[in-house]
Amino acid sequence: MVKKTEETQKADRTIHFSPKVVGILADEIAKTVVSRLPAFRRQKRAKKPKKIENAIFLDTSAIIDGRIFDVINLGLLRGEIVVLESILLELKHIADSKDLVKRERGRKGLLLLEKVKKVRDLKLDVLSLEKEKEMGLENLGEVDEKLISAAKQNKARLITCDYNLEKKASISGVTAINVNTLANVLKIIAVPGETLHIKIQHKGKDITQGVGYLDDGTMIVVENASLDLGKELDVVVSRVIQTTAGRILFSKKI
Secondary structure (H helix, E strand, O other): OOOOOHHHHHHHHOOOOOHHHHHHHHHHHHHHHHHOOOHHHHOOOOOOOOOOOOEEEEOHHHHHHOHHHHHHHOOOOOEEEEEEHHHHHHHHHHHOOOOHHHHHHHHHHHHHHHHHOOOOOEEEEEEOHHHHHHOOOOOOOOHHHHHHHHHHHOOOEEEEOOHHHHHHHHHOOOEEEEHHHHHHHOOOOOOOOOEEEEEOOEEOOOOOOEEEEOOOOOEEEEEOOOOOOOOEEEEEEEEEEEEOOEEEEEEEEO
């Protein structure tokens, strides 16, 4: 028998692994190496928040005003009504105010939001503080800034009663609808020479004037009608004045 050399004996003692075992070992080694890499190399890109389709964002002033809910109840607005949780917290703060008027308006706003949930074909979504953080809103100090940014990210409309917010949103490329502007646009348009039938409700600034109102709230001042309180008259429009509060019609008795 041939005596084995020292090198041959060492080779016989070498452990041999199957390809399957080698593959498993390679996977484990790879996982270990990856786990030891700096954290930033292993971070996945954060998913962008899903956009809200056809959204309408409400601000605090529009909620407290309440008229937009009448429009919603008429079925003229379609889409998803969105309210930031920051807005809800602001409403709650107003509802907890020591000022009686502020407290009532804040509570009224919260109640109107509750009623919106019962409107058919309309969804009310509250954007939580966590979602606000995902959208990068937590670093924006003012609620108005958060609202504009959220509306812009979702290509949504913004409804407000705040003139400054309306203009700021428009400059930022956000479609902003002011309820006050909407109300003025929808008022009856009367021209000089047009005949109207109204009821005289009270005296005007001049002791000879009587004042009445159209169905949309437009004021009509009637010359020489101070003695006709409570009566219904046919009048003809003589001139129309546009003010910041709306239109005022001046007229004469027929």
